[in-house]
Amino acid sequence: MDREELLSATPEGSGAPKKQESPLVSLEKDLEFYSDAIKEVAIEIMVEGISAHPIFIAHQHQVSIGEMILNKEELNTDWTIQASTLEEFVEKGIISKEKKDPFLKVYKKPEDFMCVFVIVPEGANFIYYPYKGFKK
Known part of the structure; x- marks a missing residue:
C-alpha cells in the first residue's frame, strides 16, 4: 500500500464522509521531520552488519518490537519511531x-526509502516513505 492510498483511506462503513483528519497526515509530517535521523539509523544498521533490511515502526502507544529511536514525548511530535529489522519481524512472527x-520482492532500496510498519488502532501495514531529497 502506498502512502497516498493510506492518506486518502477512509474508515469502512462510515456512511457519510467525515471531515476528521487521518492520523496518517500527522505521520507524514513526522516522517518528513524525522527523515535524516531515520536514514542515519538505517545506514548504521546496514553498515554494522545487523541487517540489510531495516524496518521502522511508527506508533502512538506502546509496542514490544524494535528499539525506540525517536520518542514523541521528548520531541513533541505525534508518532514514536522504533528501529527493527526484517529478521526480528520474522523471528517474532509478524512476517x-x-x-x-x-516481502523482499517488494522491499524498496533502503538507501532511498524508509520501510515503516505503521500501527494504528484499526490495524497495521507497511509503507515506504522516501527520504528527504529523494526524487521518485
Whole structure:
C-alpha cells in the first residue's frame, strides 16, 4: 500500500464522509521531520552488519518490537519511531517465514526509502516513505 492510498483511506462503513483528519497526515509530517535521523539509523544498521533490511515502526502507544529511536514525548511530535529489522519481524512472527521472500520482492532500496510498519488502532501495514531529497 502506498502512502497516498493510506492518506486518502477512509474508515469502512462510515456512511457519510467525515471531515476528521487521518492520523496518517500527522505521520507524514513526522516522517518528513524525522527523515535524516531515520536514514542515519538505517545506514548504521546496514553498515554494522545487523541487517540489510531495516524496518521502522511508527506508533502512538506502546509496542514490544524494535528499539525506540525517536520518542514523541521528548520531541513533541505525534508518532514514536522504533528501529527493527526484517529478521526480528520474522523471528517474532509478524512476517511469516513463507511471506519473507514475497516481502523482499517488494522491499524498496533502503538507501532511498524508509520501510515503516505503521500501527494504528484499526490495524497495521507497511509503507515506504522516501527520504528527504529523494526524487521518485
